[in-house]
Amino acid sequence: MALFLLIPSVVLLLLLILLPITRFLSKSLPLPPGPPGLPIIGNLHQLDISDLAVYLWGLSKRYGPLMSLRLGNVQTLVVSSAEMAKEILKTNDLVFCTRPILTGQQKLSYDNKDIAWSPYNEYWRQMRKICTLHLFSMKQVNLFRTVREQEVFDMIDRIKTRSSTKQAVNLSEDVMILYSNIICRVAFGKRPSAYNYRKKGKRLGELMLECQVMFANFFYRDYFPLMGWLDKLNGSIARLEKTFKDMDEFYQEVIDEHLNQNQPNKMQDDMVDILLKLKQDYSNDITFDHVKGVLMNILLAGTGTSASTVVWAMTMLIKNPEFLKKVQHEVRDAVGKKGKVEEDDLYKLDYLKAVIKEALRLYPAVPLLLPRESRDQCILEGYKIPKKTLVYVNAWAVGRDPKCWDRPEEFDPERFMGSNLEYKGADFEWIPFGSGRRGCPGLLMGTTAVELALSNLVYSFDWELPEGTIDIDTLKTKGTVMHKKNELLLVAKVP
Numbered sequence: 001m002a003l004f005l006l007i008p009s010v011v012l013l014l015l016l017i018l019l020p021i022t023r024f025l026s027k028s029l030p031l032p033p034g035p036p037g038l039p040i041i042g043n044l045h046q047l048d049i050s051d052l053a054v055y056l057w058g059l060s061k062r063y064g065p066l067m068s069l070r071l072g073n074v075q076t077l078v079v080s081s082a083e084m085a086k087e088i089l090k091t092n093d094l095v096f097c098t099r100p101i102l103t104g105q106q107k108l109s110y111d112n113k114d115i116a117w118s119p120y121n122e123y124w125r126q127m128r129k130i131c132t133l134h135l136f137s138m139k140q141v142n143l144f145r146t147v148r149e150q151e152v153f154d155m156i157d158r159i160k161t162r163s164s165t166k167q168a169v170n171l172s173e174d175v176m177i178l179y180s181n182i183i184c185r186v187a188f189g190k191r192p193s194a195y196n197y198r199k200k201g202k203r204l205g206e207l208m209l210e211c212q213v214m215f216a217n218f219f220y221r222d223y224f225p226l227m228g229w230l231d232k233l234n235g236s237i238a239r240l241e242k243t244f245k246d247m248d249e250f251y252q253e254v255i256d257e258h259l260n261q262n263q264p265n266k267m268q269d270d271m272v273d274i275l276l277k278l279k280q281d282y283s284n285d286i287t288f289d290h291v292k293g294v295l296m297n298i299l300l301a302g303t304g305t306s307a308s309t310v311v312w313a314m315t316m317l318i319k320n321p322e323f324l325k326k327v328q329h330e331v332r333d334a335v336g337k338k339g340k341v342e343e344d345d346l347y348k349l350d351y352l353k354a355v356i357k358e359a360l361r362l363y364p365a366v367p368l369l370l371p372r373e374s375r376d377q378c379i380l381e382g383y384k385i386p387k388k389t390l391v392y393v394n395a396w397a398v399g400r401d402p403k404c405w406d407r408p409e410e411f412d413p414e415r416f417m418g419s420n421l422e423y424k425g426a427d428f429e430w431i432p433f434g435s436g437r438r439g440c441p442g443l444l445m446g447t448t449a450v451e452l453a454l455s456n457l458v459y460s461f462d463w464e465l466p467e468g469t470i471d472i473d474t475l476k477t478k479g480t481v482m483h484k485k486n487e488l489l490l491v492a493k494v495p
């Protein structure tokens with residue numbers, strides 16, 4: 001009996017002694033190394049935001065795969081190797097699975113009532129579970145198959161018309177139109193052009209662009225809480241309010257249209273219908289603001305990411321014609337003279353999938369993933385990571401980690417042939433969709449739409465550089481989604 005009482009007492013005593021010691025030790029541990037900064041602003045003045053992922057990758061070669069920066073008041077960690085990405089996204093996922101509160105994102109997500117920018121909490125857990133089941137599941141993705149096929153075949157027809165005049169095709173523009181059409185039809189039941197009649201308001205495409213600008217905008221209050229007044233003074237807050245109001249009017253119009261049972265030409269069960277049904281079923285938890293927040297995620301997360309992936313894949317294929325030939329051979333062989341690639345054919349196209357994976361390794365659509373924030377203090381590799389540290393996982397750098405990739409700068413789809421690297425994010429040397437609790441829930445929807453478009457592009461045309469063009473540049477845009485900066489202009493020839 002005495003022993004029965006003695007053992008727990010000893011354990012308790014040890015805990016009482018050890019806990020303060022570990023706390024003390026972890027407090028005295030250093031932060032990960034990083035470039036020295038200036039008082040008050042820290043490293044903010046050094047950041048080259050025109051090509052942030054590449055700039056941070058360069059710095060990490062000097063300071064290591066766990067690198068500290070101080071952005072104004074905000075302690076920041078940049079992660080640049082597969083090994084350390086695994087520490088953040090898997091081993092310590094529960095510590096790093098919340099998002100920072102950022103002014104632009106907070107406003108445009110109705111106070112984080114969305115999925116992407118919501119902090120990690122009970123609301124997010126429920127909403128993500130519900131949306132994964134009802135919006136992003138395989139069953140749901142399959143339901144929208146006809147929309148994807150119609151839109152891709154329409155794009156191919158448009159390119160065919162232009163190819164007969166030998167005009168160069170602006171693939172960046174065509175592919176962006178394609179994915180805006182697909183996402184709007186899947187989400188609202190209509191193409192975006194249906195909303196372009198708006199006289200007072202802006203067109204939907206312009207509005208979406210404005211949201212992206214606001215997401216990437218520098219708000220003083222995010223880094224210097226006492227200097228938020230500067231955001232008012234320089235007009236950032238007024239611009240954000242205006243963007244919010246325009247978007248809100250748009251969502252409201254779409255919702256009113258869906259609530260009106262008599263609307264003409266209505267497609268059955270688009271995403272707004274599903275969200276409105278969920279709002280009814282979970283009337284205590286889901287409001288119109290939640291519906292609008294999730295709509296914002298679908299609109300903005302689903303278009304640019306897929307479009308940039310197709311454009312980078314085509315850029316890489318044109319720059320490496322031997323791989324273009326191989327992938328054309330695979331697709332044309334598998335599909336024969338049918339005239340188009342349908343979704344049923346995609347399972348036969350291993351080489352095409354390898355091309356897309358390799359393009360995503362070298363040009364991940366979201367090169368710094370979405371930022372995370374630590375929910376608690378934690379120790380990594382003997383360094384202290386304080387609570388509320390802003391965390392960037394640099395997928396651009398991870399995809400080029402020489403410890404994981406042979407000839408990392410070379411485009412070679414064959415490295416993915418026969419490899420079991422999967423999209424789901426379990427392999428940390430390749431994380432274009434992130435991983436763990438906050439990994440991309442739209443992965444299946446995104447990859448299916450990318451595979452269908454790319455396979456039809458290489459099946460239907462032979463591609464050449466326009467006359468007088470010697471090579472294609474790989475300059476990138478700034479912002480969360482990394483597009484090719486200069487539009488991809490190519491000549492399409494019907495074989």
Ligand code: HEM
Binds near residue numbers: 435
């Ligand atoms: C090629 C296409 C796509 C790529 C490369 C991509 C990539 C990503 C990445 C890197 C993240 C951040 C993951 C992290 O922090 O670990 C993300 C999050 C997210 N993506 Fe995607 N995405 C794509 C398509 C889509 C589509 C089609 C949708 C929906 C229509 C979507 C919806 C979302 C949402 C809602 C989140 C936030 C998840 C959360 O915070 O819980 N994505 N995506």
